[in-house]
Amino acid sequence: MPxxxxxxxxxxxxxxxxxxxxxxxxxxxxxxAIIGPNGAGKTTLFNLIAGILEPHGGEVFFxxxxxxxxxxxxxxxxxxxxxxxxxxxxxxxxxxENILVGHHRKMQASFFHAAFGVPALHREEKRAVKKVTAIAxxxxxxxxxxxxxxxLDFGTQRLVELARALAGEPELLLLDEPAAGLNxxxxxxxxxxxxxxxxxxxxxxxIEHDMSxxxxxxxxxxxxxxxxxxxxxxxxxxxxxxxxxxxxLGNENA
Amino acid sequence: xxxxxxxxxxxxxIFIIAIQLLAEMSGSRYILTQLTMTGxxxxxxxxxxxxxxxxxxxxxxxxxxxxLGGYLTALFSSSHLxxxxxxxxxxxxxKAGIITHHPEINNALCLAPIVSLxxxxxxxxxxxxxxxxxLLRLKGHYLSMATLGFGIIVHRIFLGxxxxxxxxxxxxxxxxxxxxxxxxxGDASHRIANFYFAWFLVLCAIIILRNIINSRVGRALRAIHxxxxxxxxxxxxxxxxxxxxxxxxxxxxxxxxxxxxxYNTGIGPSEAGIMKSVRYVAIVAVGGMANLxxxxxxxxxxxxxxxRGFFGSYDDAVFGALLIGIMIWAPDGLFTKEFSHKFRHFVxxxxxxxxK
Numbered sequence: 001m002p003x004x005x006x007x008x009x010x011x012x013x014x015x016x017x018x019x020x021x022x023x024x025x026x027x028x029x030x031x032x033a034i035i036g037p038n039g040a041g042k043t044t045l046f047n048l049i050a051g052i053l054e055p056h057g058g059e060v061f062f063x064x065x066x067x068x069x070x071x072x073x074x075x076x077x078x079x080x081x082x083x084x085x086x087x088x089x090x091x092x093x094x095x096x097e098n099i100l101v102g103h104h105r106k107m108q109a110s111f112f113h114a115a116f117g118v119p120a121l122h123r124e125e126k127r128a129v130k131k132v133t134a135i136a137x138x139x140x141x142x143x144x145x146x147x148x149x150x151x152l153d154f155g156t157q158r159l160v161e162l163a164r165a166l167a168g169e170p171e172l173l174l175l176d177e178p179a180a181g182l183n184x185x186x187x188x189x190x191x192x193x194x195x196x197x198x199x200x201x202x203x204x205x206x207i208e209h210d211m212s213x214x215x216x217x218x219x220x221x222x223x224x225x226x227x228x229x230x231x232x233x234x235x236x237x238x239x240x241x242x243x244x245x246x247x248x249l250g251n252e253n254a
Numbered sequence: 255x256x257x258x259x260x261x262x263x264x265x266x267x268i269f270i271i272a273i274q275l276l277a278e279m280s281g282s283r284y285i286l287t288q289l290t291m292t293g294x295x296x297x298x299x300x301x302x303x304x305x306x307x308x309x310x311x312x313x314x315x316x317x318x319x320x321x322l323g324g325y326l327t328a329l330f331s332s333s334h335l336x337x338x339x340x341x342x343x344x345x346x347x348x349k350a351g352i353i354t355h356h357p358e359i360n361n362a363l364c365l366a367p368i369v370s371l372x373x374x375x376x377x378x379x380x381x382x383x384x385x386x387x388x389l390l391r392l393k394g395h396y397l398s399m400a401t402l403g404f405g406i407i408v409h410r411i412f413l414g415x416x417x418x419x420x421x422x423x424x425x426x427x428x429x430x431x432x433x434x435x436x437x438x439x440g441d442a443s444h445r446i447a448n449f450y451f452a453w454f455l456v457l458c459a460i461i462i463l464r465n466i467i468n469s470r471v472g473r474a475l476r477a478i479h480x481x482x483x484x485x486x487x488x489x490x491x492x493x494x495x496x497x498x499x500x501x502x503x504x505x506x507x508x509x510x511x512x513x514x515x516x517y518n519t520g521i522g523p524s525e526a527g528i529m530k531s532v533r534y535v536a537i538v539a540v541g542g543m544a545n546l547x548x549x550x551x552x553x554x555x556x557x558x559x560x561x562r563g564f565f566g567s568y569d570d571a572v573f574g575a576l577l578i579g580i581m582i583w584a585p586d587g588l589f590t591k592e593f594s595h596k597f598r599h600f601v602x603x604x605x606x607x608x609x610k
Contacts, residue, residue: 050487076489084487090480092544093473100470101477105489107470111498114469115462121469128470168488 001064003028003203004080004172009048009058018044020227021058026172031194031204033214035238036224037247042207043085045224046176049205050082051075062172077105081170083161085177085207091150095141095160098149099132102167106131132167139163139193155186162193172203179210191217215239223247262547263461270453274446286449288561292554293452294514299537299553300459300546301506306535307543308467309499310479311390312398314531315405316507319378321526323508324515325412326374328424330365331516367430367516374512375505382504383497390496393482402528409526423522430516440519448517455513456550459506463546466502475499476544529570533560536577542587552588 002025011019019041026032034042047053049060051072060068067075081102090098107128109121136142139159144152149160158178165173178194179187187210194217198204208214214221214235221238223231225247231238238244277285298320306312347353354366365373389400412418419425429439436447466472477485478492486492515521524530537556541549556573559565565572584593 052483052487072483072486073489073491076487082487084484088481088484088487090477090484092480093476097473097476101473101485101490102488104470104474109470111466111471111502114466114471117461117465125469164488 002026002061003063004049004205005059005061006045006049007059007061009045009060010056011044011048011053012056017227019048022222022224022227022229023058024222024229024232026203026205028171028203029198029201030220031198031206031218033206033208033218033221034224035208035211035214035221039226040224041227042224043176044227046082046174046205046207049075050080050174076168079169079171080174081165081168081172082174083158083165083176083178085180087154087157087161089149089157089160089164092148094146094148095136095152095163096129096132096145098160099136099141099163099167100128102164103128103132103169105168132163135163135166138196139166154181155183158182158186158190159193166197166202170202172205173197175204175206175208177207177209179208179213187213263457266457266460266550270450270457274449278446283445285562286445288558290445290449290452290517291514291561292557293449293456294510294517295557296456296550296553297459297510298507298534299541299549299557300456300463301503301510302534303538303541303543303546303549304463304466304475304506305499305503306538307541307545307549308472308479309475309496311496311500312394312535313401313500313503314398314528314535315385315401315403315408316503316534317526317528317530318405318408319382319504319507320511320514320530321408321412321521321523322378322381323374323511324521324525325418325424325511326377327367327370327512328427328515328521329417330370330373331367331428331430332364332424332426364428367428371430371512374508378504378508379501382501386497386500386504390493390500402531405526405528405531409523409528412526413523418523421523423520425520427515427519427521429519430513438513438516440517452513452517455509460546460550467546471495479544529573532577533570533573536573536580539580540576540588542589545587545589548587548589 004026006025007023008021009019009023010017010021022041022045024032034045036042044053048055051067051070051074054069058068059066062078062080067078067080090101093101107124109124113121133142133145136145139162141156141159141163144156144160149157152160158181162175162178175194179190182190191213194204194206206214206218218235220232220234222229223238223241223244230247231241231244233241273289274286277283298316302313302316351366352369353363355363385404389397389404392400413421429437429441431437436451437444438448438451474485474490474495477488477490478495482492511521511525537553538549540556541552560569560572580587583596584590586592
């Protein structure tokens with residue numbers, strides 16, 4: 001059974017069909033890339049899966065259970081975490097605090113517990129900090145832990161966002177253009193992190209423009225154009241697909 | 255970190271005691287009255303600090319909750335309940351401690367203040383939820399406008415309803431007795447105890463709020479402030495958290511209003527006024543929004559000056575001017591590095607001007 005199954009999902013903005021009956025499925029442990037020219041509907045598709053936008057039709061299943069139309073926090077609580085194309089960190093908080101927010105669903109402390117500082121709370125907090133620190137270490141963020149995220153360079157901010165999503169211990173990770181704005185060195189580092197994350201058993205769906213990264217890490221690729229899926233397959237097939245080439249390079253006969 | 259937090263609290267305790275001793279030694283014991291009232295106003299400010307500074311939800315209607323706490327208890331502990339109950343009922347209720355006679359107000363039968371406190375907390379909670387559920391869907395100015403509307407409605411209801419005493423408010427409210435020997439009320443012999451009681455509540459508020467802020471829920475609130483979208487993507491139930499924090503801040507305000515009313519033995523409609531709400535918002539802004547200690551300091555200083563009449567008839571104008579000044583020169587409050595930089599720069603410039 002696929003971990004994520006999207007069937008005929010659709011969303012339009014006014015007259016524009018941003019996502020037009022797109023279907024695909026992701027097997028557990030896979031890295032699946034979604035590519036397509038600007039405005040193809042990739043981020044809209046992500047927002048539909050993550051619940052930020054309400055779909056206008058179709059079905060979405062996560063581990064066989066429908067998550068269609070659920071609000072974003074419910075979807076996150078089920079184990080789908082994401083990063084944002086335009087990094088959305090909590091800018092007034094430190095790196096550690098940001099990543100701890102990612103760990104929110106794995107903690108229990110309520111307002112009541114917190115207000116009266118029950119001992120269980122401190123134990124939980126310690127456990128959380130330990131886990132989160134380990135994630136930060138994996139992504140080379142240890143030296144930034146106590147810095148406010150607004151003071152970090154863009155590449156590091158992207159990594160903090162990745163760490164924050166990982167802290168939720170997701171089963172499915174949605175990465176929206178994780179390499180955008182990164183230099184070559186940072187991108188290759190990112191590729192190795194992505195592979196490492198997959199090794200730990202997390203399924204990844206990735207939107208990306210950097211073709212070398214996409215071809216490098218992904219097992220399968222879905223190609224969108226004008227809201228429609230035009231191709232799906234392994235990287236070597238996609239590279240040879242005439243329709244995909246036409247979309248990317250422009251078709252003289254069109 | 256932990257020790258640092260305790261040091262702050264210890265400093266606050268020492269400061270509270272020092273103030274009392276100072277007032278005693280300088281023979282100006284009367285200022286304890288205003289300081290007690292300041293404590294109750296500070297409770298509202300602290301609750302609003304959590305809502306506005308940390309969770310980022312600006313409410314221009316918090317005076318309504320303060321007044322609600324005050325008016326409800328005034329109603330229950332000043333009105334004669336004689337007509338309401340038959341004789342047998344009274345004896346049961348008296349035995350249960352639900353109603354009591356008050357020697358201070360002509361031996362009238364009233365709800366025991368502790369029952370009244372329960373009712374106030376319950377009603378405030380219900381009202382905060384009823385108001386909060388539709389209002390907290392709004393963001394930014396829309397939320398502020400809606401809470402402003404709520405504040406206006408509550409103000410006019412207190413001002414125009416007979417049982418709330420219309421423009422006169424409610425006077426002759428029974429004292430709130432604790433352990434039999436101490437009462438929150440107008441009795442001058444309890445002045446020092448009242449001062450300590452009010453500031454004990456402030457201390458409790460600070461501890462509770464600090465605990466909340468430095469926990470999972472506090473992080474979630476600050477996350478909501480920075481990006482609701484990202485917070486919800488991390489599994490934070492944004493709607494629920496906003497509602498809970500709104501209710502908590504409303505309860506803080508109502509508790510402030512409750513004790514203030516018993517202490518002053520009455521309450522008037524001006525407590526529900528829009529200018530009061532604006533004042534609370536101004537104080538939180540000057541205190542630095544997400545800065546509990548800043549809000550505590552500014553809440554104490556400004557409320558005390560205002561109660562002492564330092565600002566004369568320009569009282570509200572001072573808070574208006576503060577709001578403008580803060581927004582222009584120190585949008586993050588007075589207790590920031592940026593502002594102290596700016597301030598030093600400014601002083602330096604003035605000095606240069608003069609030395610020319």
